[in-house]
Amino acid sequence: MTNLSIIIPHFNSVQALNKLLKTIPDIKDIQIIVIDDNSDMNHKKKLLELIKGCNRQNIEFYNNYSPNKGAGACRNIGLNRSKGKWLLFADSDDYFIDGYLDVIQRYLDSNNDVIFFKPTSIEVDTGNQAERHLAYSKLIDSYLGNHLNSEIYLRYCFSVPWSKLIKTSFVKKNNISFDEVIAANDLMFSTKVGYLMGNFEVSEEIIYCVTRNKGSLTTTVSHKVFDTRLNVFINYNKFLKEHLIKEEFNTLGLSSVGFLISAFKKFGVKKVCLVYFKLRKNKVRLFNPKMCNPIWFMNKTLYVIRKNKSMKRYYNKIE
Template structure:
């Protein structure tokens, strides 16, 4: 049986895709297949997938109608033959020797491996800055260790994404874990289902992946008015999970709510839109019942000045 299946959803990333695939080939690791799932691209991405598939025996290209990144990953799962599954985003790339380095940790007892990564800000494919995101844990952990570490791990923002994780395929199949179709946050929901069922997890503090932000046309760039509602729904699922583990913690949940609010305000303030529109969007956020409750709390984790400004509807000041 193959060791790894690498699944890459591809959509209109012609400038980034060769770098991504080349970084996988540069790993010099034979026991893996690369599945390129062209998700209805309208640029040359589909042709690039074909070119690589024709040149390398371990690369396969598939072309499917665009029903979102989750459905492309699900399609890849149905085609995969590897013992372990790894998802890569086509505009990012790998560094180091991920597959050979972690191979010895991956056995039939391990459900999940999580590793550290780099955040990179680019302009026109050249890097401006890079910072490392390092996990607070190293080595193998059982379920109770994982539950004990969960809050600290969640606060790193490193548990939402799929591309810094390797999943055992039989584990996903056994628990019927697939991507649900959502505009946003399908990765978070997928991972929460994984965390609920996981028994053995391994952590690595080595960075193997470069997550590129600042790409024009990327889904993370535009502001989605539903973003906060999705995030609060996800947080509700986190709360349910923690309650089922007997580690429910109101202060922790408030801390995440405050982060959700501030990250959405920050996202709005960066958009190219009129000030009145920005103000309107921030006002909508603050009219949410959960946020109203958060702004009223004297013990709120929000910075006191920000909390007062939002509470008194001084939205433009906060945007500035």
């Protein structure tokens, strides 16, 4: 029996994909599923060269021929093809840490639905530690430190599929899949996993590294991407409001004011009005009550300023 299926969506990053694949051993116990998301012709040629030169028995390559472009559609193709007892998800420009397989093997016979691991991240051009993992690392630390409400935050704020070992039968039994949208495809998948999981375990060991490249982000966001993120957040808010008790929902302190600020900065006043009325129509709370606390507000503001400053070097402005 195959113990592990690793699902990897790919788009225009053959060199990074090759690096990722080298961190996964060529053994029958592991099924590697790579799904190309309509890469451009130049990268398709490179991918074909990689496939031809890849003398490995445990890698399966597929194309996303569905009408829906994006990592969500690719991951769903991977889920349908998965044969392993457990699932791991990886992005094609990330990689697994040395020794990760020894860590994972300790959990293969467990009765858990999910095992959470602490991630890390790196700046590819400098080799320095990045900040992409920090929010998720803090969730792990908080839970292991038995902090108040840490389980609620772990279940509903660990919004990415990577750095988790998830039992395949649990996902398929509950019909959990990714949203086939162009942005935020993983939020509802992770939320439903968090809500439905029974037994779970949390480890401080690191198995996965997220990468960040200089110029890998753009300062322009289309209306379509923005609206997709907004719609997913509305669905996220609705799901939690319907399934959690009031005290748990309020503990999360969800706020949509960030969408209003982003709409103003990127699109102007008209977009702010449209977003505001859509949020009100869907009964999404605009402000987190914690914003009334001046200390919390100051710390949050300083955090956002520091984050924006640290992110500037990654942006590649499109005129």
